[in-house]
Amino acid sequence: MLVAPVIAELQATGQSIHVWSQDDPGFPTSADNVGDDRDLQQSWQLNIETVPTVIRMDNDAESERTVGWDRAEWLRLFDVPSLGASLPDFRPGCGSMSVAPGMPEKLALKYGDIALQSRRIDIGELEDPMESCFERGWSDGLPVVPPTEIRVVRMLAGTNRDPAEVLGSVPPDLQPCTVEKVAINAVMAGCKPEYLPVVIAAVEGCLIDEFCMHGLLATTWFSGPMVVVNGPIAKAIGMNSGANALGQGNRANATIGRALQLVIRNVGGGKPGGVDRSTLGNPGKYTFCFAEDEDHSCWESLAVQRGFSSGQSTVTLFAADGVQGIADQKSRDPESLCRSLAASLLSVGHRKFAMLSDAFIILSPEHQRIFANANWSKQRVLDTLTELTTRDGSELVNGVDGIAEGMPEFLKDMELSKFKPGGLNIVRAGGTAGLFSAIVGGWLASGEFGSSPVSKEIAL
């Protein structure tokens, strides 16, 4: 409104002026030539962020622009010395409606050259959008967010990567998976766009050959991918590494792990009853993702231990069963606590098994403090646990203790450690109250025989 008289002044000088209005093509009445841009097409195409914006066109090409009312700037563009003489020298203008939150993606879809490749599926007027996702088999059993074009475009804004980039072939159908397909499934899982790079890295991780995703999906065993997030991105996107880190309630933890599972289901075609033959499964196959509490840990993080720098953000995937709690409220020295942890670790898979499953210990702050107070390094704890979980083969072979299950007879004269070298890992997470930690056992087929933990840097 402020510049309405200025437009009249400019017209009086005979300059060729075209005004575009975002809300009322009848205004300003002083202008002869007001275009209707209520659909914001011109504003989007001209990349308008502030109104008013003045653009000087020479030979149909933009030569200069200025935003808001800045008298000196307008004088530079128009060379009319008396222009707006009665107005204040400067007013900053307002935000353009074309950049209102949510609007750029809408306009980009309508007028831009976004080329999403996925098949469009028309949902009938009488169909319930949520139900239609269930009916098409896209859900893990919980409701999914319907993957509309606008939601997918917004999701893709979370990464700089090309939507058409192929990340690899997802088992079991070994179908090529693009960034776009990951974004669609991330929408359905309930992710925010800023989680997308983490989901992409998790998908890339599960496609690394050593992770053996096909076998992990197909096995009758319980396991599925567990995702541990390290580095600055965990805090940036608000992941939970504290109280209830392995539980419900945090959107990033919940939806990143779920998105990975939905990619395997929808892109790879891996479904229970199909190639997924798990006898019982585990609740972590809906989602199993958390961040390590690096800020308060006395040790190097899992990612640093695996060769990354603390400034890098990473995901580490592990073929994980469910969570087994360990209570030890009485140990006050590291030796006693190690013996406690070791006793529980022996039960992973089967008490008489050795060198089969890997395992993670999710060490709580109160348990880690016992090691910190005694200046024990993570490696010292791991070495002690390895020693304490190494047993004579004669105690473990088939039939011993009246239990038919066990290790093959030919191992009876060997010392057998419970875990393969590097098969035991420790990360810190959890609330500050509770002398409890967790063991997450893994697939019986570990290492070269099956799955090894894999890490992948998160690329924005």
Next chain:
Amino acid sequence: MTEVFLDPTAELSPTVKPLLPRLSSLEGKTLGLLDINKPRGNVLLDRLEELFNSLGVKTKRYKKPTMTRVAPVAVKQQIALECHAVIEALAD
């Protein structure tokens, strides 16, 4: 007013692959016996080998490195080069 969703799946359009021609006779043929490397798969294959050999049919044994992964290309190629048909034993 209808909504438009983007397909989250791999958009597979099923292709029907014709089966290779079946063998009309085992005479002079070599059969591959593929062990997936899971316990007791060998029990079935040992018995099949015995039966086929008693009928004068040649057999060759192959083994995957681990049952958790698909057979390596080299194993598949070797079977294709050396055999007229293959029998794969599941296990447990």
